[in-house]
Amino acid sequence: MKKIGIIFIIILQFYFSKAQETEIIVGAEQSQEYFNLIRNKKVGLVANHTSIVKGIHLLDFLISENINVVAVFAPEHGFRGEAAAGELVSDGRDLKTGVKIESIYGSNYKPSVEQLEGIDVMIFDIQDVGCRFYTYTSTLHYIVEACAENDILLIVFDRPNPNGDYIAGPVLKNEFQSFVGMDPIPVVHGCTIGEMALMINGEGWHQCEKKCDIIVIPVQNYTHDTRYSLPIAPSPNLPNDLSVRLYPSLCFFEATSVSIGRGTEFPFQVIGYPNKEFGDFSFTPVEISGVALNPKQEGNICYGEDLRNLNKAPLFTLDFFLKYYKKFKVEEEFLTRENWLNLLSGDDQFIKLIREGKSKEEIYNWMKIGLDNYNKIRTKYLLYTDFNSL
Numbered sequence: 001m002k003k004i005g006i007i008f009i010i011i012l013q014f015y016f017s018k019a020q021e022t023e024i025i026v027g028a029e030q031s032q033e034y035f036n037l038i039r040n041k042k043v044g045l046v047a048n049h050t051s052i053v054k055g056i057h058l059l060d061f062l063i064s065e066n067i068n069v070v071a072v073f074a075p076e077h078g079f080r081g082e083a084a085a086g087e088l089v090s091d092g093r094d095l096k097t098g099v100k101i102e103s104i105y106g107s108n109y110k111p112s113v114e115q116l117e118g119i120d121v122m123i124f125d126i127q128d129v130g131c132r133f134y135t136y137t138s139t140l141h142y143i144v145e146a147c148a149e150n151d152i153l154l155i156v157f158d159r160p161n162p163n164g165d166y167i168a169g170p171v172l173k174n175e176f177q178s179f180v181g182m183d184p185i186p187v188v189h190g191c192t193i194g195e196m197a198l199m200i201n202g203e204g205w206h207q208c209e210k211k212c213d214i215i216v217i218p219v220q221n222y223t224h225d226t227r228y229s230l231p232i233a234p235s236p237n238l239p240n241d242l243s244v245r246l247y248p249s250l251c252f253f254e255a256t257s258v259s260i261g262r263g264t265e266f267p268f269q270v271i272g273y274p275n276k277e278f279g280d281f282s283f284t285p286v287e288i289s290g291v292a293l294n295p296k297q298e299g300n301i302c303y304g305e306d307l308r309n310l311n312k313a314p315l316f317t318l319d320f321f322l323k324y325y326k327k328f329k330v331e332e333e334f335l336t337r338e339n340w341l342n343l344l345s346g347d348d349q350f351i352k353l354i355r356e357g358k359s360k361e362e363i364y365n366w367m368k369i370g371l372d373n374y375n376k377i378r379t380k381y382l383l384y385t386d387f388n389s390l
Contacts, residue, residue, distance in 0.1 A: 024228060027157030027194070027217030028053045028125050031065070034155055034217055038067055041120040044111075044152075046073045046104075046143055050127035050159075050232050058125055058157075059097060069099055070119060075126065075139040076105045076235075105135075109179060110142035116150050124156045127234045128193045130163030131248050132172060133180040133344050134235075137189075137196060141182040144197055144214070145206035156216045158194035158383070160228040162244050165387045166190060167378070168316035169248065171370030172346030181346050186371055188248050188316050190378060190387075194218060199381040216383065223385040236291040243268035245313035252321050255341035256334050259285055259302045263295025271320060272302030278327060279304040318360050325354060 027033075028051065043062070045051075051058040062069050072079055072094060079094065079101055092101050102115045116122075124143055126136045147154040169187025183205045185191075191199065194216035199205075201212045222228075233239045238247060247268050250260045261267040263285030270283055274297060282303050285295040307313075328334035335341065335351070342348045353363050379386070 022221050024160060024222055024226070025220035026159045027219060028058050028061075028159075030217055030220070034157075034215075035065070035067075037153070037155060037215065038062075038121050038123070041068065042118050043067055043069045044071050044073060044116065044119040044122040045069050046075065046122065046124045046126065046139065048075060048079055048126050050230075050234055051125040051157075052232060058123075059094065059099065063097055063099075069097075071100045071102055071115065073102050073104045073111055073115075073143075076135045104139060104142065109139065111146045113150065116146060116152060119150075119152055121153045121155060122147050124154060124193070124197070125159075126193065127159050127230060127232070128161060128196075129230075129234055129238065129244050129247060130161040130188060130190065131251070132169075132183075132185050132187050132189055132346065133251055134247075135179055136193070138179045138182045140193060140197055141200055141206060144200050144212045145208050147214075148201070148206060148208035148210050148212035151210075151213075154197070154212055154214045156194045156197045156214065158192050158216055158219050160219055160222050160226060161190070161192050161224075162228050162230055162241065163188055163248060164190055164192060164224045165227075166315055167371055167375060168367070169371075170345045170347045170350050170367055171374050176343055176346050176348070178343045180343055184374070186367075186374055187251075187346070190224065190375075191381070192219065192222075192383065195378075195381050195383055198383075199378065202381060203377060218383050224382075224387040225385075237262055237267040239265075239267065240269075242308065242310075242313055246307060248316045249314065249318075249320055252341060252344055253324070255337045255344060256324070257296070257336050258304075258324050258334065259283075259295070259297045261285070263288060263292040263298060266306075266308060267292070269308050270304065270306050271324065272304030273297070273324070273327075274300040274302055276303050278302075278324075281306040318363060322354070322360060331355075 045059060047058055053061040059069060059072060094101055104111055128136050167186055167188055167190040171186045172181045172184050183200060197214055201214055229241050238244050250268050253260045258271060258273045261270040264283050272283055282301050284301050285297050287293060287298060325334055341351055353366060
């Protein structure tokens with residue numbers, strides 16, 4: 001019996017050690033790698049509700065370790081993630097810690113010189129979803145620029161990219177730069193937030209002539225082919241893994257009259273329009289405080305399809321968008337905000353190709369030219385084994 005017990009313990013130790021070797025350990029959880037960089041420094045923190053260290057918010061964790069956090073910079077959706085998409089984020093103080101909160105969404109996207117005064121080190125720790133029009137990448141762009149301008153060390157606590165196993169979509173042209181697309185990258189960019197910071201800085205995409213001093217605390221046991229389930233919903237309208245995976249394919253609908261579920265319990269998981277001919281599945285968008293303000297087709301019964309029934313969420317695809325484009329006899333009834341579509345796609349050539357009746361394959365071939373050029377740049381900044389190398 002003793003031998004059996006010893007063997008059982010050895011087996012447990014073996015599996016425990018294997019689990020440790022494969023467990024994802026995000027940058028914020030590796031305090032041994034960054035405490036010496038921020039001790040006795042005045043620290044600024046770009047964070048939100050996803051900035052968690054083993055169940056504890058990063059701000060609370062740093063303060064418990066006597067780190068002097070002097071200001072938190074709150075992006076879209078706010079510091080605690082309580083604001084709906086596009087809703088104004090206000091300045092104030094964190095009720096729990098009393099630390100000053102500076103909004104960098106609304107009136108200004110980049111911290112001002114006054115807001116940065118006295119800060120020695122800036123920490124960026126936000127869960128991204130790997131899509132150009134997800135605005136945390138734009139927030140990162142401005143943080144890199146502001147730190148470069150003010151000679152502030154930027155430390156990025158890296159996190160996995162749940163869409164990091166491929167690249168896809170049109171590459172942004174500079175003339176379509178906006179807060180839903182700051183840099184010449186595709187819709188699905190295939191970078192972690194740490195890799196993106198290095199690329200923005202290394203390629204000189206920000207406006208400062210100087211380079212930013214950046215340190216990335218990388219994720220342990222991660223490759224670009226690692227499937228990663230987000231432990232916390234990254235924003236109110238991306239509540240689960242399916243919505244995150246469908247987000248790149250469905251976001252173009254934001255420029256149309258078609259609803260993709262904002263104002264329901266399943267945003268970015270359904271498609272519908274107030275026409276019974278569009279499908280048997282139906283849903284009715286309503287306003288949800290802190291999640292969906294004045295949602296598209298509010299109060300109207302929308303008919304379409306329930307994507308929650310998919311066996312597997314597809315990678316970026318034009319199938320949905322082209323299918324619904326063809327359902328409308330008059331384009332203006334479908335495409336209600338053409339300029340917004342151009343900003344989301346990053347190029348007005350996308351809608352031009354659709355109007356010319358180009359096939360899905362022809363549009364993909366057009367995208368591939370930009371993707372191949374982008375990937376040559378991307379490869380220079382990768383911190384993890386790439387999906388093409390596995």
